[in-house]
Amino acid sequence: MTPSTEDRPFGLLQLWDAVADAVAERECIVQGSRRLTWAQVRDRTTRLGWFLTAQGFGARPGVTEEWRSPNDLVGLLLRNSPEYLEGSIGSYRARCAPFNVNHRYRAEELAHLLGDARPSAMIHHRGFGPVLAEALALVPDLDPVLVEVDDGSGVDPIVGSLSYEDALAGATPPDEPVAPSPDDVHVLYTGGTTGMPKGVIWRLRELAGRPTGITVSSLDEARDAAPRRAWLRAFPAPPLMHGAAAWFSYGAWSRGGTLVLGEDATFDADRALALARDEQVAWMAIVGDPFAQPLLRALRAGAEPPSSLTYVFSSGAALSPDAWTELEQYFPTLKLVNALGSSETGPQAVQTSSSQTQFRAGPTTYVVSDDHASLLSADNPGVGWLSNSGDLPRGYLNDRERTEATFRVVEGRRVSVSGDRAAVDPDGEIRFLGREATVINSGGEKIYGEEVENVLRGLPEIDDALVFGRPSERWGSEVVALLVATGAELDRDQIRERCDDRLAGYKLPKAVAYVPAIRRHDNGKVDYEWARNTMAPLAGRSS
Template identity: 25%
Template sequence: MLHTITPLPRARDPFPQDGLARDADGVPRYADVPATLLDVLRQHVEARPDAEAVVELGGERLTYRHLWERAARVAGGLRALGVTHGDRVAVRYPAGTNWVLAFWGTVMAGGIAVAVNTRSAQPEVEFVLKDAGVRVDLPADAPLPDGAPFVTADPDRRDVAALFYTSGTTGHPKGVPTTHEAFVTSAENMIRCLGLPRDTGSDLRTLISVPLFHVTACNSQLLIAAYVGGTSVIMPALDLSQLTEAIITERISFLVTVPAVYALLLRHPAFADADVSGVRTVAYGGAPIAPVLVQALREAFPHARVMNGYGMTETASLITVLPDDDAVEHSDSVGYAVPSVDIGVVPLGDDPSLGELVVRGPNVTAGYWNRPEATAATVVGGWLHTGDIVRVDDAGRIRIVDRIKDIINRGGENVSSLEVEAVLLSAPGVADAAVLGVPDDVMGEKVGAVLYGARGEVDLDAVLAHCRDRLADFKVPQYVVVVTEPLPRNAGGKLLKNAIRTQVRWGSPLR
């Protein structure tokens, strides 16, 4: 498999590459960054102890000094409960200061924080607790552990600091060990690619509306703010009125969420007259975005740069970033490789620019937790196989064509479900769309679409006409179901297609 990898050159990458050196295996690593998460936090506790670190809307406000002191007491409490180096602690609090204190407290205790999906059913939770071998479980109603302050001495950059579980859209979720180096590398990549301030007097204030058990919220917001000495403002639950108010009252400068939330926010009555002039960065990812929505974000946040990002749990968040300059014209692209990540393509055929995306770097996991077979199938020769099919243009920009498993084979013609979804999302009146293969005795599969209307209804004739103008005939959906509830997505914004498949009932084909 290795000999088929076509590495992508970095000649046109727009992001700074200084300070990177390749190790003996050829992997690029940052030479002059904090070694561990504790080093990251400590520097701000010492330099600006009274600056706000974490705010829970409707709850506590913690300075850097308070965050360190409180987390150290949580660490002491965990040690009293028997947690030692490498022991796993399940963090099951809702988004807020308790989650943050449990995370940092576990790291200070030398343990491994297990970020458990709070939306999971009890059998799913029990699977994760057993799979991770959790020593201490912190469910939502449990008090924070408390004890004499403790901070582990000299953790190593290669130590695992947390376990995040994949979404489990097929089969059981898999634990992804994330090291101190992976977290720090991911943070350094983000501030370089997004142009975020890095000085210790940072005015970065990010509004976290995604659950903290997801890498977008934890790695790309909470820990980014900590990396530059900024402030994380946390919403315990998504509320568009509260989100709009918080942008103003909390002086938010950095927004990250999925396209569907932005689309709803821009239509919300409270947003129409909101002063959002302080927002400097509007980032999105997790799902395709329509060009009209990108342009609408530019107009709604006139002082901000808009940027697309693509990443995975296995890569501690971002792999690629599409900068503001390309945001509208190349809105179907996820951009260029972040500085620390090498990217390659395993071609599907004779075209070396089309194939499965593979990645390697210090922020890329070395394998799954206690899953040697899954690791062997996914990480080969140091390269992680993402399962995403991509096309690379002449400038080096990456476009995700589809997941390998979501390609629809219609009578020998491959149809990208993502391509069709992108066209549907740009159709009039469509707020969300999922494209699936529908079994067919003659063609093998035909193209099916599940649509959610922006105002509860969909003009199907107009949508299909829109598709016919933009897609080859064999790609235009032949089965369409319009639903009255938003389509199910995981915390990272990805469609839960298995759930949709089990719920949808296809009628007769349209042609």
Template identity: 25%
Template sequence: MEHEMPIFLWKRAKLTPNRVAIQMGETALTFQELHEKALELAGKMTAAGMKKGQYIGILSPNSVEMIVMIHALKYVGAITVMLNTKLSPSEVSFQLEDARVSHLLTDSSLIDKAAQSAKGRTVTVHSFEELQRMPSASIVPIQTISLGDTDTIMYTSGTTGAPKGVKQTYGNHWWSAIGSSLNLGLREDDCWLIAVPLFHISGLSILMRSVIYGMKVILHEKFDATRMNQAIHEEGVTIVSVVTAMVSRLLQEENGAPYPASFRCMLVGGGPVPVTILEKCSSLSIPVYQTYGMTETSSQIVTLSPEDSLQKIGSAGKALFPSEVMIMSEADEQQHDNLPGEIVVKGPNVTSGYLNRPDATRDTIRDGWLHTGDIGYMDEEGFLYVLDRRSDLIISGGENIYPAEIENALVKHHAVVEAGVTGLEDETWGQVPVAFVVVNSDDVEEKDIIAHCLTHLAKYKVPKHVYFVQNLPRNASNKLLRRELLSLLD
């Protein structure tokens, strides 16, 4: 039987009611105030027909209202489907259908996208403002949960291009927070700045840590290098979570000034940090800790400990305390350390599988180990080095982009016979997607293909360039060789 414990916010409001939980601009809420607002909203949600066990979507930019919504749904006992605001209506629509979402909660700025996404679906759309105006029903809020209960669903694209809903339990979030604190430590004055989206695990995991640790969070709607640097200097921020592209911009805006001594951790995910950036941060006494993780591991699962950050430049570190990492050869599925192989991970922060996808779950999780599809090696001291992020994966500004998903959209164009997509190095974003297409018409132009993609894909997934070629590189089994696509430009 899974261990039961109090809902995180419920318990935190009893322990430290007067501590500030969340601050955004001039708005600040204590844990008690956050609890009361969430409880009140849970009553309104119940009046609107939301029930325990339902899958309820949230489509919103970062906001205090969104945080209240997230916690209110836990008091209702619903499962929260976190939706990426950058997705096109057709992409959101797929996820609503796949998760059998009954209600979609959205910020008023996205009400049109929400309505378009829900069109033709049995989904009731509520704006945050509309929900706040509703009468409140009498409810008995959920106060305890089992760590095995599913709390949130986040979609991640698979190598086939079909997004899959990752199940994240309360236990996954709990152990992710515990593993992080055992590695980074926890100080009474800790304050974590969120400038990454809450609909990503990088943002949501900080929110979970906030109520588990009793830690203040400063929330920004989106990343702004000037504002983040100012918060670090003037608002007592001790920890931030960023991706590599954000680090570069922070350094540019900082103009060579060191960060205050109170700032103790810049946690960097989304791919390796170039050595030149690490060295520049070191010269400015900016503590940068590289991490390795994914939606399926409820944030980081491997992190470089503070004492090793300079001795092991380029490494993602070691597995967090409750977790394990292993390198497995694809040929014989045996453990190998010093040789490159597939990174497999295990631990209580790792998902139990994908929503409504038993086949994908069986393919990915075997004997309790999650097969990441990423390639890496471990040195003689057990430090992980990531060589390829899922060999074909494109990481652009911290966003994971799977070529197959873009290729599926490209071949829907009437003139496209074949399509191949890969990543091109980019100074700002790390990588950007570019497409190579074989067409059956001389009349189609790059702008036509890009316009077509904009109707099917989120903007960050749309190829930055489209190259027209006679043939795509394939092996003897006719499998597309994406790694050879860029050689067509020579």
């Protein structure tokens, strides 16, 4: 039985060190020709920890507020690579808090994130150096230590940055040994479902439990079990900068598994299937239909299904029943789990069968009444706010108001109240009704429509804009826009070009259409039903 947070005397780092004790020579991270054992990863992350400690980074004394980080922050502006994973572990060893950085951000978006996180150090792929330098210029009072990873891009390093490998090679043990704590933290930045991204502060003690699918109750149990799992080779296909992929990876590691990383900047289904075959992948993480549909197209075209694949974990976007059923035809013994959750709550519900029409609530999932005063139940049914209990974050980084609004004590139980609506039926069953906010989830990326609208309205040719999502086989949902022009109408490609320096590519509209005016209700809120019906016959070219 998994211990509760209060009873769990270890965090992620202590757990992985226990695994490394047991399987030191087993492959830990594989990417192409790079094959690192658990012993090598422990050595490299130890050296990274020494380097960060030598810079004066680590635990912050006297931090008690739940919305403050007790550890100095280290940003990871990296594609999937051994350095991404090493960056997290090395930070833990120095008692620093790693945080994810979306490598698709443009300078203004990145500057907002850096201004919010205030990192002490940034570990980045060299190819991202120019946008990082531009972003740092927009935050003049921020001067983090810059560590660059050579990615073969040929881009010149930022002046003053240090090579990652040189940092490791030159690191020496500190005079006073550092003793990491299970209460040190990892900061997970959201995809911006309620505006700009916010950092969620997770203790490593909590992350060594249900949020990452970790079930061991002791370090001895982890040491004993790991040698039996040489078969466990796990492939996180989405970017590790997204929590679902990172947490999936952490769950596989806790069992003594090997992480297999792809080398492609974007998901390529044929290459992913080939990698799974060549590396005997047993577990794979995907993002709903945006990954499942390309995989199915490749399989239909004759790609050989990897016979080693036994488990697929999907999260972050809808997985259609038809895609699920077809995957099971190619993999008759496959166990597929489709999970619902958020950065603030961890997993809340799952589907384990294509015939299961509703998500099944997890053991720590509740519905909080609209007034946040009670937990709904069979004796007190109704519609309210989906919430989670159990292993939960401390709060939102540097945001007391939002921390207190989201993390509440209801009927003596600490819960995280998400922006999703749910109902409790008279029989006690929880029904999930959908997100309250108008957020577009496209290929696992969460896009806040108002952010895109504000940029579009900043164009002199655009008088008004409404941005929303429509179903897409490729992306699950894609960004589209209804526009009101001041004169000449810009086409979709012109709009994308004009906004390219302000928004990441995945936020730009895939299709646009023009209307005389955006229809709104008497209360000023947009009529989204009208918008979707209007967009269908008018939509321009999509890509």
